[in-house]
Structure formats: structure tokens, C-alpha cells
Amino acid sequence: MKENDFVKNFALQFDETDPESISLSTNFKDLEEWSSLVALSVMAMVDEEYGVRITADDFKNSSTLADVFETIKKRL
């Protein structure tokens, strides 16, 4: 799993947010567009791309994309 691809896939779940503004160090929950539907889209993307299940609790316990990336890596 490549970091760059993960950031790109994560950013794709937003429609209004400039993908360029999203990086591994972004606090995603602070993004204006972050919502329960975007969260659900990220979960579905992670399941589809990496075959890993992440939950709302994982988002609660993460601040940045890097934190989510680490959680997925541990479950690969």
C-alpha cells in the first residue's frame, strides 16, 4: 500500500475540497466537508481498495490521514 495512493484515494471521497490541500498530515475531521457520508465513503474505499474494515471508532481515534494509514497497515 503506497502512501501517495492512499492520500489520493482519501481525497477522492471529497467533492468540494481541493485534493491538493489534503496530505498525510491533514487533520481530516477539521475539513469543512468532513461528514458522516464522507466517513462512510472512506470506509467503503478502504474496504474496496485494501480489503480492510475500518470503523467510526477508528476515525475517532485518529487525527491525521497518517493515523488512518497506520491503522489500515496493521490490518493488512
Added chain:
Amino acid sequence: MFSLQDKRFLVTGGSSGIGRQISIHLGQQGAQVTLVGRNLERLQNVTAEMKDGNHKCFSFDLTKQNEVAAFIKQQIPFDGIVFNAGIVDYLPIKFMSDEKINKVFDVNFKGAVLLCQQLIKNKLITKGGSLVFISSISSKLGIPGTALYAASKAAICAYSKVVASELAAQKIRANCICPGIVITPMTANAEDVSTTSLEDAEKEYPLGYGRPEDVSALVTYLLSDESRWMTGTDLILDGGLTLK
């Protein structure tokens, strides 16, 4: 108070949550209940909890038609059926696929429809019998992420109306119940994917979340002869959620 003494009912998804409570409630009213689900151990635990009576359980997968047919062969007529087995899957529309559609519809829609077809074809529903379909309030709302679940439940509501009209000549009734959130193992699923806590979401419910008993109370009424004039309805049971 109506009586269900010695009536024979079939409850799908009797091993957990709402179906478990429906089975127990029917047993308490003197009915003989047949429970089905995939997990035999959980089914047996429920029958062990039930009041004395001739209760049975059968474990099979409602999406496997050979297993459904084998079950049907061993049955004698029922006075009522509760089509309760169901699954939920939360998925934004852009992630839908043929596989995901089938996963939800195979259980929630086809599972009920094909079991019903087998029961009717084999004359396993008595004259004056009652069919109860457990749909969901989601079928009437537009909660993000619930498209497949909501559509499968709306399909069951529509199906049940046609069943009601086709079977009216035999005095067999069909009704749908659309519950709001009832705390069961299924709601734990919702908690996994929702960034709003269940506690916060409960504020949307004027009467709070439901309990499995709230659904089983309505089911027992619909299965009884007291509801003999009620057919083809969708009953909303949601603690006032849709008042808002």
C-alpha cells in the same frame, strides 16, 4: 386480550434481536413457534428460554433455495409467518455494485419472497392466516448510506400489498411493520459506521429508541384474529421519529 393458544407460527431470524423477542412473546401467549436462522446454537438458546410448548428450530440459510426447499418438505401448515430475517449494509451510492446489491436483496427481499412462494405453493398457510413482514422506517426516509437497505425494505412493503390482495380470497392477511431504531445486535453495526453516537441520534426520537418488545407486541396483534380486518398496511412504529 386476544389468544394465540396452540396457534402455529414461523419466525425467520428467530435467533437474535427482534425475532428472538417475537418468538419468546408468542411462546408466552401459548403459541407453538418454529424459529429459523443460520446459527443453530443461537436458535437453540432461544427455544431453551421459551415457555413450555412444542417449539422447534431449523438452521438454514434463507438465500439458499435448496435449503429452503428441504425445510419446507418437513412442515405442516402455519397460522402465521413473521418474515423478520434481515441484514443491513451501509454504503454510499457511488460504491454500489452487483455483488453488494445481491448481498442485501438476497436476504431482505428474495429471502422473504421465495420462502413465501414456497409456503403458499405447498399450502402451508392456513385459511385466515396472517403474514407479517418486518420492513424498516428507512424505507420511507433518505438516510445517507442506506440506499440498498432502504430499497430492499421498500420492495418488501410493495410486495406485501400485492400478497395481501392475491391472498384475500383465502382470508390470508399480509401487513408490514416499519420500525425505527430498536436496540439489537444489528444496531451495533450502525454504531460501527456512524460518526454520530447512538446516544446523540436518540434525541431525534420523541419517545426514545424502541425495544424488541415494542415490535413483538404489534406482531402478536397482527397474528391474532383480533386484527382480522387489517390487511395490506404499512404500520409505522418509530417512537415519533417521523413526526418531525
